[in-house]
Amino acid sequence: MIEVSVTELRDVVGRELRAHGVADDDAAILIDYIVDTESAGHRTHGLRRLTGMLTATAKTPPSGPVQIRRTSPGVIALDGCGRLGVVVAQRCTDLAIDEARLGGSAMVVATGFRGSTGALGYFTRQAALRGLVALMVASCESGVAAEGGIDPALGTNPLAVSFPHDRTPITLDMATSAVSYGTLQEMAAHGIPAPPSTVVDAAGRPSCDARDALTGAQLPMAGHKGYGLALLIELLAGPMIGGKAGRSATPGSDGLVMVATRVDHFRMPNEIAEETARLLAEIRAGRRRDPDEPIRIPGERSEHARIAAERSGRVLVDELLWRDTRRRAERDE
Amino acid sequence: MIEVSVTELRDVVGRELRAHGVADDDAAILIDYIVDTESAGHRTHGLRRLTGMLTATAKTPPSGPVQIRRTSPGVIALDGCGRLGVVVAQRCTDLAIDEARLGGSAMVVATGFRGSTGALGYFTRQAALRGLVALMVASCESGVAAEGGIDPALGTNPLAVSFPHDRTPITLDMATSAVSYGTLQEMAAHGIPAPPSTVVDAAGRPSCDARDALTGAQLPMAGHKGYGLALLIELLAGPMIGGKAGRSATPGSDGLVMVATRVDHFRMPNEIAEETARLLAEIRAGRRRDPDEPIRIPGERSEHARIAAERSGRVLVDELLWRDTRRRAERDE
Secondary structure, X not given: OEEEEHHHHHHHHHHHHHHOOOOHHHHHHHHHHHHHHHHHOOHHHOHHHHHHHHHHHHHOOOOOOOEEEEEEOOEXXXXXXXXXXXXXXXXXXXXXXXXXXXXXXEEEEEEOOEOOOOOOHHHHHHXXXXXXXXXXXXXXXXXEEOOOEOOEEEOOOOEEEEEOEOEOOEEEEEOOEOOOHHHHHHHHHHOOOOOOOOEEOOOOOEEOOOOHHHHOEEOEOOOHHHHHHHHHHHHHHHHHOOOXXXXXXXXXXXXXXXXXXXXXXXXXXXXXXXXXXXHHHHXXXXXXXXXXXXXXXXXXXXXXXXXXXXXXXXXXXXXXXXXXXXXXXXXXX | OEEEEHHHHHHHHHHHHHHOOOOHHXXXXXXXXXXXXXHHOOHHHOHXXXXXXXXXXXHOOOOOOOEEXXXXXXXXXXXXXXXXXXXXXXXXXXXXXXXXXXXXXXXXXXXXXXXXXXXXXHHHHHHHHOOEEEEEEEOOOOOEEOOOEOOEEEOOOOEEEEEOEOEOOEEEEEOOEOOOHHHHHHHHHHOOOOOOOOEEOOOOOEEOOOOHHHHOEEOEOOOHHHHHHHHHHHHHHHHHOOOOOOOOOOOOOOOEEEEEEEXXXXXXXXXXXXXXXXXXXXXXXXXXXXXXXXXXXXXXXXXXXXXXXXXXXXXXXXXXXXXXXXXXXXXHO
């Protein structure tokens, strides 16, 4: 790992995006996203995804601006028109925040984007910072077997939820597969064995080789529960909104669904904040399994890392990845 | 197991409820609930819960009818005024269905009920039969440790989601603990060991004795993921709506949150139905881990059991439980 300044990280990413003809508005969104994920320590979903994004957008450049269709108050459908997943997810988030703050609740969905939507918790967290409870789910390329099956049937279909809590919202961001695809990629790259019950090979046999996830399949989290969640997410982000369903995916057919609602429909914000703080304190004060390991609140570690990065103006990035990105940015300019 | 006629089951449950002074409207809801859960094979949440419900309602009888407060269009808060959880969950469901069919979406929450809300999938399924996607979560007595902790910190906080699919909606109904409390009770009653990583004893040591869940704690499903889901549910059903949060529970402080939205905001119902059917067929046609075990769709087994019970007019119930219930009904009358 190497420590770089946030200014330099923004600059290098910005140059690389401009060199690939990414529009300024889109580039601004992508820079913010990458700086935040690297600051928060979500390294599988940050700078590492930049090359993939640029490849996706180079293959099929955007056909126009994002199309927005408001089907009824608080209900909006976006067609990404080939823009990048992170850009479209940010547009969804901005609209969901505006609609929910105005009307109380919002559902915003999107299809027609290219490449990954990134770490969904990045988006739900923004809504929670504005006083909303937010849920976001997305479908993605099928690589996960159904419970009882061995063929890839569903995406790793992630799920993020954020709940407001001052400047440090509580955020759960999880794949519905046993292990996220990004983590398996890291394992494969470093020759680390995949944990038991997470991967099967092409013949459907249990495997500890993370690379088998590509030719075989990933397994769902917690058996039928993770499979059930993945299927429900596939239905919402697929048949319900017009995204892909199952293996018959074409590029740009992934779907995204965001739901946001004001947290203070029923009680005063200060009552909610007080009881939330009391609950978190109670959980933290409980006896620990390992005395040296504090009990953590979901998203807490990332919030601390963000605060540290903001104070110092510096972030830790993978050294090889950083050199590679800087070299490309210079070459491509 | 013993096969009894649905008519006789309705009759016996009805007599027992009347003998305990349960109001006719409430009794009708409870009878339907118990017949459906027994028909569907959800035996840990059906007839077995009747005694517990009657005890809960005997201790603190309802103080009046359910209070309904509409805070804005599509947003409703119920105070159960001491009525039973299943009754209040049904009232939530009826209101959510009406509001969402009229306005597109609804959020209905409840506190102030006594005893369990029952199997949440029973309620979300009703919404799906009316063309809605529905999510229901509930908090309950704390028995589950936080990830990294060993004290009970959160409820088993279940989560159900249903998606419309003709007469057989797709329903996921799961506890966020590794094993549901009802299943652990069954295991304890029959001397079956609890699976590994599901229970710790009072000293926080891993245990295979299901009874230890009472003095020690249950463990969350899939580690930090189940813990994260349980905490978010506790925040929604607790601080957000005025239900209990954490261990400081008083009777009647559990919370319930239901969200429902029309499935056809973005596309025609027939398009959604066709693609849903295609996805399910694709999943079923995949290679199986065990050639003799079909790949199932969440809720499918229950739907088949319901159809069989409807056709025959008969259901299988636990023989001891049935005799016991019938004896009580006769004695109490």
